[in-house]
Amino acid sequence: MQDGNQPVNTQRLSQSKEPPEFDTAFRRALRDLMRWRRDVRHFRADPVDRGLVMACLEEACKGPSVGNSQPWRFVFVDTPEARAKVKANFESANADALGSYHGEKAERYARLKLSGLDIAPVQIAVFADLESTEGAGLGARTMPETKAYSVVAAIQCLWLLLRAEGLGLGWVSILEPDRLSADLAAEPGWRFIGHLCIGWPEEAQEHPELEREGWQARLPVERFVKEV
Template identity: 35%
Template sequence: MNDTNAPFSEQEKDGFYRAIHERRDVRSHFLPDPIPSPVLSRLLDAAHHAPSVGFMQPWDFMLIDSLDVRRQVHGIFLRENEKAAANYSGERFRTYRSLKLEGILESPMNLCITCDRTRGGDHVLGRNSIIDMDLFSTCLAVQNFWLAARAEGIGVGWVSILDQDELAEVLGLPESVYPLAYLCLGYVSEFLDRPELAGKGWRQRLPLTDLVHSNGWGRPLNDPALLQALDEVAETHS
């Protein structure tokens, strides 16, 4: 058993931060190679070790390799993507249409991470004031899975352009279970140097120093050393 009080080595810390900074939302470049069972089990175990309010562990993991099911989900995406495209016009519309926004059929496996909103009973410790803490907890499981996947060289893409009610019907989910994250998984031919939306000019990463406040909204930092450190780390990972 590992000593949980032992400090991380420099190599371990480097690997952790590398996974964070090189994580990408993958929509293309998927290879047909299956994910070996030992690797997939490690990813699911990483997700299952996410923190959760009241230790309710509201997540379930639905593995989807059926082409028929994925075609149904892809049909939902196509309908919802038409609606989303209507929000834009001109050059923005053309850019949107050029974006690859899912890999439902190209990836060898899909995964739906759900949130059972009744797990833990009527009164979950820590959920009395913020009822959506179960959803937030499940998002942490998604992030754990994503970072572990990047460390294993596996691409993950979150398909958010889906009607959740239709998705729940296709997957046969109980009424209390919400399909929080629909993910495309697989080994990829490459991980992009930059997030794809940044590379395509859709949006750029915001300056970190603009997003850090001190003792109240809009109050600037008054720590010159921290400001300099923030600028330096942002430059390293720009």
């Protein structure tokens, strides 16, 4: 695990003691943040200050979690050996995935860039600790999967915080989770959630890469809403 005692760059954090007012300009900026957050796979090789990533991570850990259990666990994948294992895992899972498509879809899939593993300066494997006792099981008794959901909520917060700093995040899930957990010496009871590639994006984009590549377009919200 990353050294949790490493000092965090707090200069960017608000020191305000009063409840803030989220004015019109802020709300507009927040919507812009939603619109311009992207899953990023094309990074510049420039280094990223670890203090800045830790500051964003600290804020992301203020996200919601079932029973306030805070089950997120972050493994910084720094060494070339560990990165090579993740890359090999991705290549094998990606080849398997390609084999499940046929014809034009297979050709399209093969052309997609589905990770920034080769270049992202910061890489974090994220796990949910399913055996942690924090929160004493509140909210998770009938739905133990809420621990994993809580970790996803933190990742989403991190995604937005990083984007606001100009950093990009790419979520890689084309991985065999048991192999990845073993390769990264994840602790017993930890479930793999996602591998995050972080760095300075080559360019800002308003639309998802998969939409731009003709794989899957965004759909109107009405498609997802039902009234009973």
